[in-house]
Amino acid sequence: MSTYLVYTAGGVLLYALGTYGLLARPHLIHKVISANFMGSGVFLILIGLGNRSPESGPDPVPQAMVLTGIVVTVALTALGLAIVKRYYTATGLDNLDDKPSAGGDR
Amino acid sequence: MNVLAQSPGLLVAVPLAGAAISFVAGRRRAPHVAITTALVVLTLAVALAVHVLDGGPFRYQVGGWGAPLGIDLVADGAAALFLVLTAIVGLVVTLYATAYFRTDDETAYGHGLFWTLWLFMWTSLNALFLTGDVFNVYVCLELVGISAVTLVTIGGGAEALRAGARYLFASMLGAMTYLLGVALLYAATGQLDMDVLRTTLVADTTAATGLALMIAALVLKTALVPAHFWLPAAHGSAPSPVSAVLSSLVVKGSYFVILRLMLDVMPAGYLPGVDIVLGVLGSAAIVWGSVQALLQTRIKQLVAYSTVAQIGYLFLVFPLARHGADVLTLALTGVLVHALSHGLAKGSLFLGAGSLMTRFGHDRIADMAGAARSAPALTFGVALAGVTMMGLPPSGGFGAKWLLVSAALASGEWWWAVVLVIGGLLAAAYMFRLLSVLLVDAPTELHASKGDIRTEWLPLALALGAVLLVLAIPLVSDLAAASNVLIHAGVTP
Numbered sequence: 001m002s003t004y005l006v007y008t009a010g011g012v013l014l015y016a017l018g019t020y021g022l023l024a025r026p027h028l029i030h031k032v033i034s035a036n037f038m039g040s041g042v043f044l045i046l047i048g049l050g051n052r053s054p055e056s057g058p059d060p061v062p063q064a065m066v067l068t069g070i071v072v073t074v075a076l077t078a079l080g081l082a083i084v085k086r087y088y089t090a091t092g093l094d095n096l097d098d099k100p101s102a103g104g105d106r
Numbered sequence: 107m108n109v110l111a112q113s114p115g116l117l118v119a120v121p122l123a124g125a126a127i128s129f130v131a132g133r134r135r136a137p138h139v140a141i142t143t144a145l146v147v148l149t150l151a152v153a154l155a156v157h158v159l160d161g162g163p164f165r166y167q168v169g170g171w172g173a174p175l176g177i178d179l180v181a182d183g184a185a186a187l188f189l190v191l192t193a194i195v196g197l198v199v200t201l202y203a204t205a206y207f208r209t210d211d212e213t214a215y216g217h218g219l220f221w222t223l224w225l226f227m228w229t230s231l232n233a234l235f236l237t238g239d240v241f242n243v244y245v246c247l248e249l250v251g252i253s254a255v256t257l258v259t260i261g262g263g264a265e266a267l268r269a270g271a272r273y274l275f276a277s278m279l280g281a282m283t284y285l286l287g288v289a290l291l292y293a294a295t296g297q298l299d300m301d302v303l304r305t306t307l308v309a310d311t312t313a314a315t316g317l318a319l320m321i322a323a324l325v326l327k328t329a330l331v332p333a334h335f336w337l338p339a340a341h342g343s344a345p346s347p348v349s350a351v352l353s354s355l356v357v358k359g360s361y362f363v364i365l366r367l368m369l370d371v372m373p374a375g376y377l378p379g380v381d382i383v384l385g386v387l388g389s390a391a392i393v394w395g396s397v398q399a400l401l402q403t404r405i406k407q408l409v410a411y412s413t414v415a416q417i418g419y420l421f422l423v424f425p426l427a428r429h430g431a432d433v434l435t436l437a438l439t440g441v442l443v444h445a446l447s448h449g450l451a452k453g454s455l456f457l458g459a460g461s462l463m464t465r466f467g468h469d470r471i472a473d474m475a476g477a478a479r480s481a482p483a484l485t486f487g488v489a490l491a492g493v494t495m496m497g498l499p500p501s502g503g504f505g506a507k508w509l510l511v512s513a514a515l516a517s518g519e520w521w522w523a524v525v526l527v528i529g530g531l532l533a534a535a536y537m538f539r540l541l542s543v544l545l546v547d548a549p550t551e552l553h554a555s556k557g558d559i560r561t562e563w564l565p566l567a568l569a570l571g572a573v574l575l576v577l578a579i580p581l582v583s584d585l586a587a588a589s590n591v592l593i594h595a596g597v598t599p
Contacts, residue, residue, distance in 0.1 A: 015286055022279055031275055038282035045289045052293070062292065065241055069285060072248045076281070079252055080274055083259055087267040096268055 007048025014041030026095040028087070032080040039073040113154040114166035114179040117189060117232045120146050125225035133218035137204045140221045144200045147228065148193040155186040158588050165238065165301075178299070180238035183588030184442060188235045188362055191446050192355050194571065195453045196228055198564050202457050203347040205560040206464075220260060220345075227253035227351065234359045240288055240320070241298045243363050247284065247327060251277040254356055258344040269339035276326060276336040284323035290316030304371045304594065318377055321367060327360035330384075330421060331391035334414045338398075341410040346460020349406060353413040353456055354449040361420050361445070368424055369438070369591045381424035388421030389525040396532030400539060404469045405459045408540060409452070412495065415529065416448045422510055422522055429517035431597045436516060439586045440509030443579055447494050447502025450572035454491040458484055458565035462544075471540055476548035485544050487566030492537035494572040497530040502575030509579075 014037050021034025046062040046069070053059075088094060094101055124143030128136040158164070163182035172178070207220050230249035237243055255277060259270035288298070294313035297303050307313065329337040337357075341349045368381065395415025402408040419441065426437035461484050462477060463469045478485040494503035507526055514522035575582075587598045 015282065018282070019279070022275060028271060035275070035278040035282065038278070039285075042282055042285045042289055045286070045293075049289065049293050059296075061298070062289070065285075065288070065292075068241075068245060072245065072281070075252055076248065076274070076278055079255060080271075080278070083255070083267060083271050083274060086259070086262065087264070087271055090262075090264040090267055096272060 004048045004052050008045050011041040011045035026097055028084040028094055043069055110153050110157040113150045114181045114236050117150050118229055121225050121229040125222050128221040136221040140200050144197040148197050151189040151193040154181055155190050158183050158186045162588055163590055177239045177242050179236040182590045183585035185235045187442055187585050191449045192231055195354050195449055198568050199347045199350050202560055202564045205558040206347050223253045223257050231359050238300050239298050244285055248281050250359055257348040258340050261345055266343045269343040272336045273340040280323040280326040284320050287316045287319030300371050324360045324364045328357050330387050331394050338407055338410040342406040346456055350453045350456035354453040358445055369427055370594055384421045385425030388418040391418030392525055392529040399536040405471050409455045409459055419444050426513045426517050433513050433517045435597050436509050436513035439583045440506050440513055442586050443582050444506035447506055447572050447575050450568050451491040451494040454487055454565045454568035458488040461561040471543055474543050475546040476550035477544040480550050483562045483566050487569045489541055490569035492541055495537055496534040500576045501573045505576045505579045
């Protein structure tokens, strides 16, 4: 039970960090990475769920969900990076706020 | 095994096959593949509606696997209505796109991909309307989102890319939040099937938090105020056929899931106050979206903000649903008629706006005077779509407002009726602002060569559909009666 709680707490933390990054960070690459943080957080929770009751063996359903979720997230990330790249080529901007540069290392 | 009973599976398989074939067919043959697919899907959707009217809702076991291993599709009256709406708008948009994305226009960067992406989006929308599993909803929503974002950016301009990026980030936020909700719901219940959840859901903080997160994520995807920030840019800067399907169909997909979660899966009062909050946000959307539409100077932005407003009406069903079976029946039929009439009229407005922009070579409303003289059919189509937006009789929009006002008055909560009336007046204001310019009798220099029978008449065809919908209201209420919401509420025996 405690292992499951560690996974859940870690997952919620990652999800919250990712949400903050996606909403607050102006840099577009940061936003894409933040969305991946959110995804990883949820996947961590789901993986923990699969082992919720060790005596009855692992539950395959959450693992199937994680597998599907990873595929979807990879597709979203690829699309996101492609759009960011074309947006940067077209405008020279790395953010949506019309600032010259959001700064890559903040 | 007759073909009618197979239609849920085919409604997903056929457009998927069409998408794959259109990709390998090349840009000259792709439009023909899309038109053929659209005709087959329309036939299947009508067949499914007939089947549901005859025999009530049914489940379709994908690949023959039943629950709990399989992921079933569920066809009920409400799903059938959305499928038919999607097929009608889809066919018209496909025909319109054959004129809009000229195959001889080699300069258009991503236009060759339109057909494949659009058929993928259609596949995912059909699957979303039919799925009976909350995790499958996540997958379908993401497939819709990925194809929709790509379609927004297909033109490749800086504005479209910016709108696409904003749309994508909103979509990602919604996706991850929805999935977190599903994880919590599964942790509490061990179930993903909506029908099983409906019968087994008990009061539980984790399950309630999960469902609340799922609804919040779906509200973001439906662009209900205040989560509408991504919609006007995305719908306004996409190519016009794409705007039409995004505004008239895609927002309805996530709305339909909210409808099922709120009124079917969850017992009444499971998330206390959420139905009121949704009603209040819906009212705010009607006023805020209309006022913003009134302030826009560019035609597609006006139409996009009108969508923000019209989405609001769909959420008035939730507070009204608390007032017993009769009010629920009126309100549900009302929002379904509204979803249909808005779908048809908004499709017409975006296609019409696209044609006007092509003819004038710009999108400034103020400089569109005299459109009625040079493009009468087109302007008539836009005006007719405006009539149903305002809810004037006789039109589908009038029928929807009539049903919703009746529901509000029958519930005793008359203030929802006030919102409906204000919304109608504001819609009249922003539509007249557009029409007063278009109908001015002034000489214009339109690009006559850019006119085409499809771009002139198809907006009118959709607008006529929205008006004639008023005659089909008995049919819509029969399908509403065959929806799982009313059957499980005990209204339909």
